[in-house]
Amino acid sequence: MGKEIERKFLLNREKWEQLDKPAGKHLRQGYISNDPNKTIRVRIAETQAWLTIKGITIGASRLEYEYEIPLEEAAELLDNFCESELEKIRYEIEYQGKTWEVDVFSGDNEGLIVAEIELLSEEEQFERPVWVNAEVTTDKRYYNANLITYPFKAWAD
Template identity: 45%
Template sequence: MMIEIERKFLVDTNLWCPKDSGNLIVQGYLSTDKERVVRVRIKGERAFLTIKGKTQGISRIEMEYEIPVNEAEILMQMCHDFPVRKKRFVEEIHGMTWEIDVFEHKNAGLVLAEVELSAENEKIELPNWVTQEVSADYRYFNAWLSEHPYATW
């Protein structure tokens, strides 16, 4: 079992510029219950099934398993609503790994940065392109975005 501790921020796209072409991620949700989220994700030539527990502060249980891509494609057909599509960019800044997601399709216009921590109170130095923190705002969870697209806000 793994505990995911993550902070999320909006990104000022006037200040942030991708350093590469990113990686396409397509993910769908088999369950979006707030007690448990079950996600299937296809990322390039790999696929994963992920189960996340209820969020407590900025922490939650996360278990992830690699699965065959053809099985992920079948599971994707069983998912709620529409899949979330995004390009992910990874940057190392001040010793931390930042994942910047540029959303596509119905969530186009949304750009989020996430950083995983080893403890909730871990100090981090924010990049200059980070704006508002949205870690506790459920609207920025990908499971929510799969049912309530950013384009409709």
């Protein structure tokens, strides 16, 4: 059984901008199914693509199954079966033995930057980098599947 344990955080923009970052990867993704209890996502990351099935999130955990698929088929799925999509640049940053994935969104989610860390258990302790701020793990607005239908630009300040 596949299980994902992930926590999400907002960033301190000033400290993030000052950080010497590795090259980011452009991601394009859409949802074939965007049911709150289960999602089916297609993602393209430059030269690779995946089909991902995720269950309902409980706390910071959910079932997740991910399969690499041919790039051409992923593009066809995005173009023909996904009602809308989002784009972002993902940076992978190693810090204290953990990989942080930082997503800088574009398009209708321009201005949103979210950092995620995958854990082995919900109780696992980890050190936050100085550029990590408030935790938003349980705030459903920050789920990628929700950013498709309720993008960051539509949020009230």
